[in-house]
Structure formats: structure tokens, C-alpha cells
Amino acid sequence: MDAERNGGPAPVLRASGIVKQFGAVRALDGVDIEVRPREVVALIGDNGAGKSTLVNVLTGVFRPDDGQMMFDGRPVSFASPQAARTAGIETVYQDLAIAPHLDPVANIFLGREYRTPGPLGGLGFLDRRRMVRETERQLAQLKVRIPGLGRRMTTLSGGQRQGVAVARAVMWASKVVFMDEPTAALGVAQTGQVLQLVRQVRDTGIPVVFISHNMPHVFEVADRIVVLRLGRVVRELDPRTATIDEAVLAMTGSLASGRVGLGDGAMANAGSGAAEGRGARG
Amino acid sequence: MVSASAGREAGQAPDSQPVAEPATRRRPLDVLSAYFTVLILLALIAFFSLWTGRAFFDLGNFQNIVIDASQLLLLAVGATFVIITAGVDLSVGSVLVFSAVVCAKVMVRFSGSAEEVTRYEFPTQSVGIPLGIAAGVLSGLAWGVLNGLLVTKLKMPSFIVTLGTLGMALGFAQLLSKGVNVPNVPPAIQSEIGLRELVGFDFAGDRIRLQLPVLIAIVVTVACGVALARTRFGRYTYAIGSNAAAARRAGIDVDRHLIKVYGLSGLLAGIAGVFDLFRFGNASVATHSADNLAAISAAVIGGTSLFGGLGTVFGSVIGTFIPAVVRNGTVIARVQPFWQQVVIGAILIVAVFLDQRRRRAEERM
16 A cells, blocks of 8 residues: 555545635635545644635635645536535535434435436435435445434434444545544544544545544544644644654644643643634634 | 444444344334324314214214315415424415415406406306416415525525515405405306315215315325425425535525425415315405414424424324314314314324424434
């Protein structure tokens, strides 16, 4: 895999010089980023660093004010999230973006329902059996277990819901999956399962861009770590050689107190910094 | 739980399920809720039957209940769709009256000259009546679409929008009719259409009759029930009420769908307005002032959640017949009519309370 990376399969997605301005605030200030096949890229940064903005630009939610995007070797400009999805880019949102009253099958196929063949399909009749079959296949492939696909999402656990959200993204993504804080609301065991899911997606060849605040999760799952600060990529780290301290340092800039008491203490600082920074930028 | 890793079989929880348990077609919870309201309905029927005997428990009387409930049924079906999207349509009663007035005006205008219709001659009623029906139904649709446009494009709460159009539709109806019943409506609409027996025969001493409005109400209700449960239109209706942001992210044109849903509610109110005219020869403002709340409570008794995402047409059918049976039964039992409102109100509260409790027990979210 190293050889692959160094020799370099062509990046699936390459953005350069991305600028995004909200009024007086420069949320992204010339960001360069690449996503190559079969890798997990972690995108880390303090609150307000521009992670979410970057993801929104790359997935067609926002139009960048400047910069180029290459997708599959061709310059692109996604006019909408739908355009990005049509191109094969899927996103797992922090809040999962599921319809809690619908069942997993309906959620996975939401907006892409199969209709029955023939005139009934023309009237909009749903081919539920076919959707159930494909959902079962997809979940089995990801080794996600859902007890009863006919149940509402509200009756499932947080981990199961996350499993459905990830399964939906993977099912429709042919090129890239973005995951925005997929472990934010989960317990320890469920987090482990989601991280495993991230690796499984990667192993199918589809790269994953993983956004997280949680350094241990990032180091556990990422092949490459990109650190954003104040709208710029300030460092790129290799999780096999870098330490969590280095990552935190890069995220927060030079610590005024010097390099004393990094480790847990620095994590705590980063955490409180994040709390203070909340609301500064979307 | 997400049992992700391959080598974790030994550590799995004992309740872990096979990878892909066959999906149940209907969610067990929905069936249970529906059964529960059905039980209330059956209990009420049994209660009034024991109390008043054959006066209530009689095929002819049951038909009366169905005929009386058929208009409210249409409104309740419309309310079901709107409420599932987490909205509400308060305008239906006024739209009903407006549609009836428009239908009557157009019908009279095209059924003969002014002098002819005052002499109760309707030489061109074969043109006037269909035109009137079309105008009445379409005017209902137009009010519904207007509601939908205001809710989506101006991003206004549906409660406010439809409260506004409630007043406007009623005001326009009264302006059009000058506050009185539209005169010189062709009597054929009652004798030949509204009250005509499509099917009529004697059965066990009772006259079984099926009138066109009842037949249409049944067909429309079944069609809407199937559309809600089995089609993409229904799926989007639930999805929008459950999580509009998620629906939008999934590529659903939420605004367009909501306009269709409010349009459907208006359309059904328009049909109900035409029925009113064809059954009674006029549409009176007073009798429909509480139709909106009756339709909403029918949907809610039937398990539709005001918060959106939940509800079935079948439930709303039951929710329509529960108050209809109470009204009919109390009249036959010669109970003071004021008791009707007390009983129906109490049933509404109890039904929703039990519904909520059962759902909370099932849900983790």
C-alpha cells in the first residue's frame, strides 16, 4: 500500500487554492487537499478551523470563492449536493440526516427509491422487495446487523443508526465518502464498530475523508492526517510516526505555555479551546 | 448494534440477530395502534347496540353513519397527509364552503339564461353541471396550492397561513354569495346525482343503497391510503415530516412536495364542497365552521402525530367513524346532544395519550 501511495495512484479528488469567505470571515484561505483511492484521510482542526466548510465545498453544499477542484482527473464545479452525489460523492453527516420514523430500507433508498416495473411503477409504486434485498446485501457486506429491517429507525440503537447512515453512503458512493464526526454521539463499543466500518469501506477501494475532534479515533483509523488551522492546511501527518501531541500542537498553533505537560493536558486544552471557539465559524 | 468486526463472534451479545432478518412488511407498532382505535370503535358500536338495540344496530342506520361521515372522511384524509408532513390545514372548512359556492354560481350561470333559471328551467344544465363541478373542485385545489406556496416560498408556519386563508376563503365565499344561499340551483343535482342510488336493493328488510358521493369518498380514501402506504409520494410525505432536512439532503424537492400535499388537502375539500351542494342543494357557512378541527381530530385519534412522520389513512378512517358513531348513537339514545362533544373530546385525549405511551416504550430516540 505504501508503494501504491508513493508511486501514487491518481487522486480521486484534488482541490487546490480553495477560498471561501463569509462576509469578513475567511473560512478557507487557500486550501490544498488530495484524496487518493483506498485511503482514510483524517481532517482535523479546532472548531472554526474550516473543516466543515471544506467538506461543504467539496460536497457541493457551498461554492468556493476561488480555487480549482479536479475530480477523476477532470476539473469540476459542483452546483449542488445532488451534483456531487451524482458524481459518486456521499456524505455521512454528523446528525446522520436520517428520517427517524422511516425504517432502514426507506432511509437507505430515500430519494432513490426503486419503483415497480410496469404501469404501477409509473404511478410511483415502490418496489419494496427489491430495496429490502439490496439493503440486506449491503448490510451483510459491511457486516452491519440490524434486527428487523421493517422497524423504525427510532427503535434502533445509536450504533445501528450510524450503521444505516454509513451503509447508505457506501451503497451510493462510487468515488469518495465523507464522514463528519461519525463517532461524536457514540459509546465506546459502538465507536469501535464505526471505526471498523470506516476501514471496511476503505478496503473496498473507496477513500474515506474522516472528520473528527477525537485524536485517538483519528490515529486509530487514518492513513494520513491533514491538519487545518484558521482556514489553511498547516500540516500533514503520518499517523504511524506522528504523535497525538504533534497533532494537537499543529491544530492549536504554538502553545503559549511551551511544550510542558503535553499529552493529556494538551488534549484538555484543545478541548476547552474548542468550546471557546464554538460559534466563531460554522 | 453494529457488529462490525469479523473476529468478534465470541464476544457478541446474546441477543445479536442474524445478519439480515427478513423485513416485516408492516411495522408491528402501526398495526397495534390501528387495532387499538378499531377496538374503541367496536366498543362504541357494541355499547350503543346494547343500549338502544335495533334502533342503532341496523343496516339502514349504519348506512346513515357512512353517508354522514363521507364528507368529513375526505377532509380527514387530506388532514392526514398534511399532518404527517408536520403541518396543519385549518382552511379546509372554509375552502369547502368556497368550493360549494363557486360550484353553485358556475352551475347556475351555465345552466340557462337568468330568466330561465328563475323560472326553474335549466335548458343547458348538461353543460352547467359539469362545469360547476370542475370549477368547485379546481377552486379547492387552488386554495390548497396557495396554502402550499405560502408555507414553502414565504417559509411561514402552516398554522398561520391556513388561519389566514380560512378567513379569506370564507370571506370570498360570502362576497360571492352575498351572504345567502345561491338561488336557483338545478334540482337535478340532488335527485339525479347527489342522492341518486347507484345501487339499491332490499336486503333482510333494509334498503341497501349506494350514492355517488359515498362511492367517490370511498374510492378516493382507498386511493389515498394506497398512495400513502405504497408509493413514492407517500414515502416522501413521511420523510419530510420525519426530518425535512434529511429529505432535502436526500435530493427530495421538499417545497414541491409540500405544495402537492397542501394542494391535495384543498382538492379534497373542494370535492367535499361539491358533495355538500349535491346533497343539500346549498352549502351553509355555519355547519362547516368546525370541520377543520373535526378533520384534525379524526386524523389524530387515528394515530397521526402532530409532530409529523406518523399516521395512516386507515387510522384516520377509524378516527372519522368514532365521532360519527358517538353522534349517531347519542341521538338515537336521546342523550342531550351536548354530551357528544364531551365524549368525543375525552376519546381524543385518551387515544392520543395511550398512543404516545406505547410509542415511547418502543423508541430509543
